[in-house]
Amino acid sequence: MIEIPKTMKAMVLTAYDRLAKMELPVPAPGHGEVLCRIHSVAICGSDPKMIHGGYANVNWPPYFPFVMGHEWAGEVVALGPGVTQFQVGDRVAGEAHKGCGICDNCKKGNYSVCLNYGRDGHDGNADMGHRHYGFAWQGANAEYNVYHVAAIHRIPDNVSYDVAAMCDTAGVAMHGIALSGITPGGTVVVIGPGPIGLCALQIAKGMGAGRVIMVGRGSKLAFAGKMGADVLIDFEKEDVVRRVLEETNGIGADEVLECSGANDSPMKACYMARKTGKIVLTANYRDDRPSFQLPLNTIVFNELKILGSKANPNVSGTVLNYFSNGIINGEALVTHRFPLEDYPKAVDLFENKRDNVIKVVINP
Ligand SMILES: [Zn+2]
Ligand SMILES: [Zn+2]
Structure with a gap:
């Protein structure tokens, strides 16, 4: 038996741009849920945006004080x-999305776009079982949190x-690639x-892309070279579209994976994709x-096929295997670790891209 305390340390968003350590x-x-001791929470690009109120229009967080954190193990x-699928002591990793399981989209496996989104009972609405951990429902920036078995692996x-x-x-990347497919031996632009x-x-490499062209700048672009990118294009120094066309004999890339969030990138991606290419x-x-x-x-x-890709449904088992068999070098991506009380410092380092940061992990 593991002794479980009554209260826990949590890092709480008490208002936009206000974080405080609290005892909760x-x-x-x-029913169908497990309590997990959180060992690691990775900071996501969406976290600083939520802290600053950048998701107020979609009601993330839905209330204050709120415990964020959705990339956890x-x-x-x-x-x-009613839980039979897991046992005390199991090591697990989480997904942010747990669909209602009964709507048309969930039944087709598309639970990150559940039609009962937000129907989690928190504001007095009928609880349809939907959870969006760390965004619309309590997250992992704490010593413990409860998860439905459908959201852990x-x-x-x-x-x-x-x-x-x-x-x-990794699942966000994998879901996007699952939507587009990878052309064996083809050219992918990331x-x-x-x-x-x-x-x-x-x-993309693991799935048989012949060549991956990475577009970026600075130390992260150089790092992509170390991680196996075949061609590096610095968008500050070169015309990216022209260079991709040069690299592909004027044909363009089979798949373009837009992972930057720069507002002009989707437009440029259209010009660097081949005829019938996927973006x-x-x-x-x-x-x-x-x-x-x-x-x-x-x-x-x-x-051209332009595909919007939301979150990481149905891919957690796959990416955990990719970490296990080395197709994704996960250890190389974790550049910084902090205890829970230093979360504000960790977010600052991550957001302002200091110290060649790639991924920051909090250990509550
Ligand atoms: Zn994330
Ligand atoms: Zn649903």
Whole structure:
């Protein structure tokens, strides 16, 4: 038996741009849920944006004080009623999305776009069982949190908690690639050598891309070279579209994976894709900056497929295996670790890209 305390340390968003360490009650697992001791939480690009109020329009967080954190790994320490799939002591990694399971989209496996989104009972609405941990429902920036069994996955023995916490990061890349497919022997362009882009690069290689061209700048672009990118294009120094066309004999790339979140990148991606090419948008874009018109006739005449990709449904097992068998080098991506009390410092370092940061992990 693992002894579970009544209260726990948590890092709480008390208002936009206000973080405080608080003592909160340890939540109790309900039917189909488990209580997890959180070992590692990775900071996502969406976290600083939420802290600053950048998701107020979609109601993230839905209330204050709120515990964020959605890229996590830990250990099952207590089972709720009806749980048979997991045992106390299991090492698990989490997903942010847990769909209602009964709507049309969930039934087709598309639970990150659940039609009962937000129907989690928190504001007095009927609880349809939907959870969006760390965004619309209490997250992992704490010593403990409760998760539905549908949102957790066993971690292979040779994968550390810190790496497994990137199940979400790598899963976002994997879901985008699952939508587009990878042309065996073909050319993939990855725009944005951040954590998602670096995972996309390694997954694309693992799935048989002949060549991966990475677009970025500075130390992260150089790092992408170390992680296996075949061609590096610095967008500050070169015309990216022209260079991609040169590299592909004027034909363009089979797949373009947009992982940067720069508002002009989707438009450029249309010009660097081959006829019938696929463009996947995995990033979040800035609503407060101008959008760039997509070249509509290029899309029509070249039969481009532009795919929006949200979160990481149905890919956690795959990416945990990729960490385990080395297709994704997870250890290389975790550059910084902090205790929970230093979360504000960690967010600052991550957000302002100090000290060649790639991925920051908090150990509560
Ligand atoms: Zn994330
Ligand atoms: Zn649903």
